[in-house]
Amino acid sequence: MPRLPSFARLLAALERLPGVGPKSARRLAHYLLAAPGSEAAELLGALAAAREKTIPCSVCHALTEEDPCDVCSDPGRDLRLLAVVEEPADVEVLEKTHEFRGRYHVLGGALAPLRGIGPDELHVEDLLARVAKGEGETKVEEVLLATNPNVEGESTALYLARRLKPLGVKVTRLALGLPVGAALEFADEVTLSRAVSNRREL
Amino acid sequence: MPRLPSFARLLAALERLPGVGPKSARRLAHYLLAAPGSEAAELLGALAAAREKTIPCSVCHALTEEDPCDVCSDPGRDLRLLAVVEEPADVEVLEKTHEFRGRYHVLGGALAPLRGIGPDELHVEDLLARVAKGEGETKVEEVLLATNPNVEGESTALYLARRLKPLGVKVTRLALGLPVGAALEFADEVTLSRAVSNRREL
Numbered sequence: 530m531p532r533l534p535s536f537a538r539l540l541a542a543l544e545r546l547p548g549v550g551p552k553s554a555r556r557l558a559h560y561l562l563a564a565p566g567s568e569a570a571e572l573l574g575a576l577a578a579a580r581e582k583t584i585p586c587s588v589c590h591a592l593t594e595e596d597p598c599d600v601c602s603d604p605g606r607d608l609r610l611l612a613v614v615e616e617p618a619d620v621e622v623l624e625k626t627h628e629f630r631g632r633y634h635v636l637g638g639a640l641a642p643l644r645g646i647g648p649d650e651l652h653v654e655d656l657l658a659r660v661a662k663g664e665g666e667t668k669v670e671e672v673l674l675a676t677n678p679n680v681e682g683e684s685t686a687l688y689l690a691r692r693l694k695p696l697g698v699k700v701t702r703l704a705l706g707l708p709v710g711a712a713l714e715f716a717d718e719v720t721l722s723r724a725v726s727n728r729r730e731l
Numbered sequence: 732m733p734r735l736p737s738f739a740r741l742l743a744a745l746e747r748l749p750g751v752g753p754k755s756a757r758r759l760a761h762y763l764l765a766a767p768g769s770e771a772a773e774l775l776g777a778l779a780a781a782r783e784k785t786i787p788c789s790v791c792h793a794l795t796e797e798d799p800c801d802v803c804s805d806p807g808r809d810l811r812l813l814a815v816v817e818e819p820a821d822v823e824v825l826e827k828t829h830e831f832r833g834r835y836h837v838l839g840g841a842l843a844p845l846r847g848i849g850p851d852e853l854h855v856e857d858l859l860a861r862v863a864k865g866e867g868e869t870k871v872e873e874v875l876l877a878t879n880p881n882v883e884g885e886s887t888a889l890y891l892a893r894r895l896k897p898l899g900v901k902v903t904r905l906a907l908g909l910p911v912g913a914a915l916e917f918a919d920e921v922t923l924s925r926a927v928s929n930r931r932e933l
Contacts, residue, residue: 533796539781542774547762552917553750559820560749561778562785562794569782572744573775576763579741580771583764592764594735618761715754 536562585617588659590635590652592617600624600632607631608667612675613656613689615639615682619713623675626718628725631673632664639681640688648688656689660696671699673728677713678703701728738764787819790861792837792854794819802826802834809833810869814877815858815891817841817884821915825877828920830927833875834866841883842890850890858891862898873901875930879915880905903930 536558543554561569585591586598593599600606600620610631614620620633636651648654660669672693676682690700704727713721738760745756763771787793788800795801802808802822812833816822822835838853850856862871874895878884892902906929915923 533785533794535777535781535784535796536794539777542770542777545770545774547758548755555820555823556749556916558781559818562781566782568747569778572747573778575737575741575744576771576775579737579760579764580768582737583735592735592738594737616761618757621757714758 585635589620589633590617590637590655591620591633605630608664609670610673611660611664611669611671612673614675614713615677615685616714619675622714622716622718622721623725626722626725628722629673631671634659636676636685639676639685641681651685653689653692657692657696660693660698669698671701673701673703673725675703675713675725679712682713704728787837791822791835792819792839792857793822793835807832810866811872812875813862813866813871813873814875816877816915817879817887818916821877824916824918824920824923825927828924828927830924831875833873836861838878838887841878841887843883853887855891855894859894859898862895862900871900873903875903875905875927877905877915877927881914884915906930 539558539561540551540554543549543557544551546554549557561572582594583592584594584596586593586596586601588597588601591598591600595602607630610629611634612623612629612631613634613636614623615636615638617635620635623629623633634652634656636653636656638646638651640646640648640651660672663669672689674686674689676685676689686702690702693700703724716724741760741763742753742756745751745759746753748756751759763774784796785794786796786798788795788798788803790799790803793800793802809832812831813836814825814831814833815836815838816825817838817840819837822837825831825835836854836858838855838858840848840853842848842850842853862874865871874891876888876891878887878891888904892904895902905926918926
């Protein structure tokens with residue numbers, strides 16, 4: 530076996546990525562070594578730039594390069610409607626459906642007591658304050674709980690529904706129709722679009 | 732849709748990687764943005780170091796950090812036996828079987844006339860010279876053609892067999908038993924091990 534400590538180090542770094550096993554890590558490593566210098570430099574530069582420039586929106590916690598984000602500063606959005614999602618990536622997939630015209634609130638995950646993630650680890654108090662205070666001059670009338678349709682996402686939705694209802698807001702949930710047990714991030718746009726338009730009250 | 736030019740640039744760079752589609756690129760991008768600074772720095776550093784330190788071995792063209800590579804400078808290898816592979820990654824998988832104790836010759840690809848890859852684009856002349864001259868004081872007695880068991884790999888093997896036989900060397904091929912149409916790189920070690928021990932003469 531050739532001794533290649535720098536190659537082994539690259540393999541180890543690649544294997545830490547989600548969805549990358551030992552074989553795809555090796556494939557990626559060989560590709561990255563053989564790629565032209567410009568392509569490798571572009572990947573390195575793109576990653577460094579993205580990490581430097583993207584920040585969480587101070588209003589909704591989605592990823593943005595300018596604070597507040599495009600959605601929060603768009604005068605055309607329906608301020609009476611707020612969608613609660615787990616991760617910044619979920620904002621992106623919901624936006625792609627063009628079905629939702631309200632604003633977002635990114636929790637930063639889902640409740641997972643066994644892994645020590647309670648309401649204090651998520652942007653929950655922040656959400657309650659937003660709903661209680663209203664968006665600018667506008668009262669929030671409906672909160673759509675768009676957490677993932679799996680155990681953690683469902684229990685997060687139930688928890689949030691219990692906390693939100695005393696504020697006199699309508700609380701809705703994405704329609705089932707999403708494949709149960711899956712992650713929002715991987716749903717196709719048509720299914721997700723239908724899940725938004727068929728949302729049900731909790 | 733939030734305007735995120737740096738994120739879009741990272742996505743584009745990730746989508747160029749082999750085996751990474753739009754959805755896994757998005758997943759990787761979000762992971763890389765959310766990862767701790769140390770982890771991102773390690774990935775960037777590992778890639779830069781691997782690209783800087785690994786060079787092709789001047790004897791066999793495998794990847795190495797010192798020239799000649801470990802295999803070519805190992806006095807315990809059987810110099811009468813030479814395995815011809817397409818890519819540096821293939822040396823690694825063959826080494827893992829512990830079934831092959833000779834040296835290697837990396838072609839740098841397979842013949843693909845439609846994509847303009849002929850013998851001159853590969854390390855073919857180089858291979859013929861090695862076999863004609865012998866390894867050090869030792870005559871090369873057998874060349875094992877370990878190209879991929881797909882159309883391009885098979886025709887490369889047939890071409891090389893025709894060029895090598897006039898040199899009075901025994902030319903062998905990996906046993907079929909490898910799933911036809913697949914790539915060497917993804918074979919499991921047991922199958923590949925059997926393919927080495929059952930190699931047949933061409």
